[in-house]
Amino acid sequence: MANWLVPVDGDAISLKPIDWIIAHRDDWKTLPTIHLLNVQPPLSGDVSRFINAGQIRDFHREEGLKALAEAKGRLEAAGIVPQLHVSVGNSAETITAYAADLGCELILLGTRGHTGISGTLLGSVASRVVAHAPVPVLLVR
DSSP states (O other): OOOOEEOOSSGGGGHHHHHHHHHHHSSEEEEESSEEEEEEEOOOSSSSGGGGGHHHHHHHHHHHHHHHHHHHHHHHHOOOEEEEEEEEHHHHHHHHHHHHHTOSSSEEOOOOOOSSSSTTTHHHHHHHHHHOOSSOEEEEE
């Protein structure tokens, strides 16, 4: 079965691919497995001196699941059960690594829909994903 990766950071733009998937779900005989990924930024400073690694891990997981909640809810309401993933690190590097590790055939990213192919159209994360992704990237506006 095919796998698609949808990075979600919780904002409206990152939800555009979710709406696109739902609108086109009848276009495929078998809908690919949808992997939702939230990438949490590492905590800055020397937080580990004051908070143990388990608490930091729990914090990242909780925040990541909060960011994925809207996308998960929309998909489940449409009868699509996504796989949820939360990671910590550099967003673009983590997204491209997950796409490779999960054997994804496609990465779906939301865009602002402005004209031009500069940072105006794509944020810096999206630009780096497009440049380094091991698979095709579908930009949804």
